[in-house]
Amino acid sequence: AQKVTQAQTEISVVEKEDVTLDCVYETRDTTYYLFWYKQPPSGELVFLIRRNSFDEQNEISGRYSWNFQKSTSSFNFTITASQVVDSAVYFCALPSGNTPLVFGKGTRLSVIA
């Protein structure tokens, strides 16, 4: 079965620092998608990105960027110039068989002013 590992349980940074959240995945599929979701303190799950395994180009969206490395089965997420509003739990996920999304354990990011 597919598996997602987020080794960092909690990260704390000072505002304006850059921070990278790691995601390592396991899959037997040759084609697959990877996802990141954000869960702020209010509790909702917010979709951030979906990435196709065919496309290994890095993606940037404002202060967010994603580094997909198929060779190391990693899909890391970097926040540049972090802000207090970035404080949340971030989940990496991928589909697994009949399960729409299997989530990692999440990384809790605290950005301190």
Next chain:
Amino acid sequence: AAGVIQSPRHLIKEKRETATLKCYPIPRHDTVYWYQQGPGQDPQFLISFYEKMQSDKGSIPDRFSAQQFSDYHSELNMSSLELGDSALYFCASSLNPGQGGTNEKLFFGSGTQLSVL
């Protein structure tokens, strides 16, 4: 843009009671998913429906059942509630993923926080 609507936002029940959670998907989305997230845990897949038929099943207890109605909204029915059922229950919706899993973006509601006392 319209999002996934879940009700109620919070629910408090006693042990052995029943509960019904409702989910209204994003307009034109035909697939709904239910997830359970325990305190400090990652969300766990329970069940999904496509065009009113159950499409995939995860770790949903036998005490729980769900269905999708003709207007695509879904309800999760929970009976004989246990303390361990206390969790945040998410509904998500997406467009037509077909059978057997999905690579579609799932859009989640704000969740229903269920507390069983």
